[in-house]
Amino acid sequence: MAGIRIERVTKRFGAVAAVRDLSLEIHDHEFVTLLGPSGCGKTTLLRMIAGFAAPDEGAIRVDGVVLSTPASVIPPERRGMGMVFQNYAVWPHKTVFQNVAFGLEVRRVGRTETRSRVTRVLELVNLAGLEGRFPGQLSGGQQQQVALARSLVVEPGILLLDEPLSNLDAKLRERMRWELKELQRRTGITFVYVTHDQSEAMALSDRIAVMHQGEIMQLGAPRVVYTRPANRTVADFMGLVNLIPANVIRAAGDESLVSVGGTHPVPVALPASAAAGQAVHVAIRPESLRLIPSASTPDVQGTVPAKVAEVMFLGNIVDCHVTLDDGTRVCVQADPGVVLEVGQPVGVHFDSRSSSVFAT
Ligand SMILES: Nc1ncnc2c1ncn2[C@@H]1O[C@H](COP(=O)(O)OP(=O)(O)OP(=O)(O)O)[C@@H](O)[C@H]1O
Numbered sequence: 432m433a434g435i436r437i438e439r440v441t442k443r444f445g446a447v448a449a450v451r452d453l454s455l456e457i458h459d460h461e462f463v464t465l466l467g468p469s470g471c472g473k474t475t476l477l478r479m480i481a482g483f484a485a486p487d488e489g490a491i492r493v494d495g496v497v498l499s500t501p502a503s504v505i506p507p508e509r510r511g512m513g514m515v516f517q518n519y520a521v522w523p524h525k526t527v528f529q530n531v532a533f534g535l536e537v538r539r540v541g542r543t544e545t546r547s548r549v550t551r552v553l554e555l556v557n558l559a560g561l562e563g564r565f566p567g568q569l570s571g572g573q574q575q576q577v578a579l580a581r582s583l584v585v586e587p588g589i590l591l592l593d594e595p596l597s598n599l600d601a602k603l604r605e606r607m608r609w610e611l612k613e614l615q616r617r618t619g620i621t622f623v624y625v626t627h628d629q630s631e632a633m634a635l636s637d638r639i640a641v642m643h644q645g646e647i648m649q650l651g652a653p654r655v656v657y658t659r660p661a662n663r664t665v666a667d668f669m670g671l672v673n674l675i676p677a678n679v680i681r682a683a684g685d686e687s688l689v690s691v692g693g694t695h696p697v698p699v700a701l702p703a704s705a706a707a708g709q710a711v712h713v714a715i716r717p718e719s720l721r722l723i724p725s726a727s728t729p730d731v732q733g734t735v736p737a738k739v740a741e742v743m744f745l746g747n748i749v750d751c752h753v754t755l756d757d758g759t760r761v762c763v764q765a766d767p768g769v770v771l772e773v774g775q776p777v778g779v780h781f782d783s784r785s786s787s788v789f790a791t
């Protein structure tokens with residue numbers, strides 16, 4: 432059992448609060464990712480969970496036991512957690528084998544078992560054959576894998592990983608995602624994972640905590656955070672490129688309408704606070720818009736006339752930028768089989784189920 436409870440934790444550096452009044456409960460066996468831009472407080476929070484830094488306010492408990500308060504911090508080595516640091520922190524004077532085996536030696540695991548566990552984990556992270564090298568003889572990505580192997584080999588109850596795949600090439604990173612996911616399923620380790628890569632967060636996590644300036648903006652399953660961002664900041668960070676200015680025509684539950692591109696009515700789900708006449712933004716992903724490549728746009732509600740501004744062929748899809756009547760530029764994904772000319776009149780159909788509306 433290894434659930435983590437973070438209760439109203441604040442950490443300041445001078446005048447800056449790197450983490451502000453933050454609460455988060457991570458369940459036993461859960462994979463939670465802290466996702467957010469550089470400087471939002473991810474590493475600071477992880478270091479407090481690990482016991483390397485004390486909170487200025489609040490408390491951190493594991494399975495109900497208080498581990499950190501401003502007055503007292505149980506040291507890292509007595510927390511039963513493994514951590515991979517953002518800058519790896521492997522021991523330069525130890526070989527790859529010695530780096531990885533160290534945690535097992537401390538735990539007095541026998542020599543034969545140590546050898547087989549170290550060998551297994553080095554194979555897992557693609558370092559078989561490099562046991563005798565020193566970190567100075569490895570690439571950055573390989574050093575990162577040593578750090579990962581060192582934390583995995585002891586199979587702790589809780590693993591704290593700070594951007595553990597950031598220095599790997601795309602192919603190895605993809606493989607490691609699958610390995611981490613399978614490892615978690617097999618061992619039931621509770622993972623707290625830090626990244627600023629939204630696709631990595633979505634691929635791995637049970638829940639994602641989107642952080643911004645020391646606070647959690649949204650906590651939820653990847654699908655929820657992706658399709659229903661809580662506010663503009665989250666929408667923007669989750670790669671939601673279209674934030675389209677609109678005006679509320681009618682605020683009436685399922686029958687709500689906004690005008691887009693000037694005067695064209697589009698059905699949407701509105702926040703409860705919205706009122707007719709209010710200026711808002713409709714957030715919608717390019718793949719949730721449908722391009723109707725026809726000069727005479729069908730006069731259906733939710734279809735807005737536009738002109739093709741730019742087309743980019745990407746192989747499996749085509750990204751198309753169109754301009755609405757009021758000059759708003761919108762990105763739409765189109766079928767690569769459709770030929771589109773710049774300047775061509777088209778229609779853009781909005782799917783009301785996949786848009787979110789935020790107050791301006
Ligand atoms: N030891 C420190 N002294 C002073 N300021 C610090 C210290 N550590 C972190 N900060 C500041 O606290 C804020 C949060 O830093 P943190 O390292 O937690 O960010 P992060 O989300 O991990 O960013 P990145 O994605 O770049 O690693 C930043 O503004 C940073 O400059």
Ligand SMILES: [Mg+2]
Nearest residue numbers: 473474475517
């Ligand atoms: Mg960091």
